[in-house]
Amino acid sequence: MTIGFIGLGNMAKAMIGGILAKGLMGPNEIIGTAATETTRTKVANKYGIQTRSSNEAVAKDADIIILAVKPQYLKVVIADIMDTVDDSKIIVSIAAGKTINWLAKEFEKPVKIIRVMPNTPALVLEGCSAVCRNDLVTDNDFHFVMELLESFGKAYTVPESMMDVVVGISGSSPAYVFLFIEAMADAAVAGGMPRKQAYEFAAQSVLGSAKMVLETGKHPGELKDMVCSPSGTTIEAVHVLEKEGFRGTVMDAVQACIEKSRNI
Incomplete structure (x- = not known):
């Protein structure tokens, strides 16, 4: 199992740090990419993970793809990776305001999607994440992703209709x-x-x-x-x-x- 991060900002680094600290996965099972070589190098040196130079390369090699970019960049990212994503991969989005339905339409085909709203205390392993999924995500898939999220704090399943409320309260x-x-x-x-x-x-x-x-x-x-x-x-x-x-x-x-x- 390989996890791929598209975007290596603070939240991605918090997630990587928690996953490694809890021993859920090793550095060789995590790959990531960022817009600049400087960021990729810094994260690789700090956590020992592998990096790729493109979004497409991460999507190709990863079983779980975490979209850790700002909402305004999602369209471009999805366009980059959609041809390499099939129904065996799990898409995890942490972008505020972008619904599962919106994400599914952008991919233009059936895709397993999990939507997460984490917060920055994840950086000190005290995060609080709200989680929901579409019908294509199996219970086993969902359980594994919940384990990953709980490595850096608490994770709770919520109806997607509550996600905007979660943004306000958490x-x-x-x-x-x-x-x-x-x-x-x-x-x-x-x-x-x-x-x-x-x-x-x-x-x-x-x-x-x-x-x-x-x-x-x-x-x-x-x-x-x-x-x-x-x-x-x-x-x-x-x-x-x-x-x-x-x-x-x-x-x-x-x-x-x-x-x-x-x-x-």
Whole structure:
């Protein structure tokens, strides 16, 4: 079994790193290509994988072809590889906004397609991926791809109709969290804390809080109430956030992201 990556950007590198770290495949079973020789060389040197100089060469040699390019480049990539793709190969797309039906039409023939929406925490093996497939993908095919995705985080099966929502809540949300961490750190710096330490305190607090939600199974509101003592400092801060429309702003941001994904 050989996996081929068309595109060797951050997400592709995160996936390759996770697959190798978990020992699911060896470097000799992974091939990839990128637009520049510089990128191909850097990735080959870092991970020990093979590279090819063209999209077509990767598609020809790979059993699973991962389309790790931006949505606007998919048409060109599919045109490059469509003649070398048959119904024995599995196409995995990580491009936002491009549906399984759209991909199938571009290939102009029956093709096994799995659509994935990962996110950048995959770079530290804490990704969250949503996954769906077309009817040509067998259970065994799907199970194997899910194993690959779980090598760098969590992977969940969702209806394709939920993919744009996934973009808003997971695919793009690390940016919101980074912004929140930066804002908290800025406030701590204003209070006199060194910036490096401020980032560490803010980031570790977000990490620990997220872990509490996942591991305790408690409602986030209940966990919030546990921190808010009567007449305390935390409830005072929560009051300001509520007054300034914190929840509504976050909801509006996620909904704007979902709508943008739907219209790509």
